[in-house]
Amino acid sequence: MNNRPWLHCLLLLLALAAVSCTKQQEQSEPQPSPRIEEALVSVPEFDSQSAFKYLTTQTDFGPRNPGSQGHRACLTFLQTELSKYAEAVTVQNFSGADYKGKQYQLTNVVSSFNLQATDRILLTAHWDTRPWADEDANTAKHNTPVLGANDGASGVAVMLEIARVLKQQPPPIGVDIVLFDGEDIGKSGSLDTWCLGSKHFARTKATGFNPRFAINIDMIGDKMLAIPREEYSEQNVPDVVNMIFSIAGKLNLHQFADKRGSAVYDDHIPLNDVGIRAVDLIDFNYPDETNRYWHTTEDTPDKCSAESLGAVGKVLLYVIYSKAQM
Numbered sequence: 001m002n003n004r005p006w007l008h009c010l011l012l013l014l015a016l017a018a019v020s021c022t023k024q025q026e027q028s029e030p031q032p033s034p035r036i037e038e039a040l041v042s043v044p045e046f047d048s049q050s051a052f053k054y055l056t057t058q059t060d061f062g063p064r065n066p067g068s069q070g071h072r073a074c075l076t077f078l079q080t081e082l083s084k085y086a087e088a089v090t091v092q093n094f095s096g097a098d099y100k101g102k103q104y105q106l107t108n109v110v111s112s113f114n115l116q117a118t119d120r121i122l123l124t125a126h127w128d129t130r131p132w133a134d135e136d137a138n139t140a141k142h143n144t145p146v147l148g149a150n151d152g153a154s155g156v157a158v159m160l161e162i163a164r165v166l167k168q169q170p171p172p173i174g175v176d177i178v179l180f181d182g183e184d185i186g187k188s189g190s191l192d193t194w195c196l197g198s199k200h201f202a203r204t205k206a207t208g209f210n211p212r213f214a215i216n217i218d219m220i221g222d223k224m225l226a227i228p229r230e231e232y233s234e235q236n237v238p239d240v241v242n243m244i245f246s247i248a249g250k251l252n253l254h255q256f257a258d259k260r261g262s263a264v265y266d267d268h269i270p271l272n273d274v275g276i277r278a279v280d281l282i283d284f285n286y287p288d289e290t291n292r293y294w295h296t297t298e299d300t301p302d303k304c305s306a307e308s309l310g311a312v313g314k315v316l317l318y319v320i321y322s323k324a325q326m
Contacts, residue, residue: 043321044169048310054157063145065131066104085167086111096196099187106181113166117174122214125155126183135295149301154221158313198267202274214278216268220312221304224287228261233279255311
């Protein structure tokens with residue numbers, strides 16, 4: 001594990017010049033249309049059962065809300081696990097307050113793969129969980145921390161399994177995975193109280209860190225998974241959204257519902273605000289439009305499935321390994 005933030009910043013700065021050069025080439029040379037069918041051949045398998053194990057490992061720590069024992073234990077696990085696979089692992093320590101004004105020490109975990117590559121993409125998810133089950137039908141549980149099997153653990157589980165694959169089969173492009181802290185301690189209607197980790201990352205990013213695009217995943221473990229085209233993503237980065245849903249369609253993944261969804265304020269927004277073209281893959285209707293487990297004590301592993309994690313993980317691997325050919 002490398003806890004030297006200056007090293008990560010230096011490596012990202014080195015990417016700037018080459019990324020800029022790459023963009024100039026793209027502008028001067030006609031680019032062929034994506035040929036996804038040809039690119040699929042070299043894409044490694046995504047182990048959905050391994051990903052689900054990563055989900056339950058997190059929930060075994062209990063709720064991972066900032067300041068809790070589960071939060072501290074999970075942070076150690078994430079650093080240790082990612083250090084097995086990544087070429088560099090750094091942490092961003094920062095302080096932040098929940099909407100009630102309580103201060104916490106928070107940590108983003110950053111891991112990088114194929115450091116020599118100048119063409120890079122960014123993958124993100126949040127690893128913290130909601131401190132209060134304030135959407136629970138039982139008002140007596142509103143101060144109970146949420147276990148966060150779907151809202152937190154699912155996105156991280158996919159990222160950890162992708163990291164394991166990237167170690168086994170080095171990717172053709174550079175990949176940075178950031179696990180954000182402090183995403184889920186906000187108050188409804190107050191946008192400045194949410195997504196503290198991604199805001200810190202965006203605010204402090206190296207000037208030279210300009211990935212081709214970013215994909216954030218959140219709440220993607222639902223047994224009844226149906227990911228729509230999130231509205232902000234569709235408005236800001238339509239080409240990446242189209243690419244993702246094109247891949248999902250060719251793979252016959254029914255978990256990607258190719259229709260316009262609602263606008264969700266998530267970790268992709270602070271990234272877009274600083275010029276990182278970021279999309280959000282999220283199924284906010286958990287499990288459906290009539291029954292909600294979001295921010296309740298019902299957000300447990302039995303509501304999630306390996307198949308759903310596998311669908312998202314498979315698409316992300318195709319994005320990573322086909323980019324050199326697309």
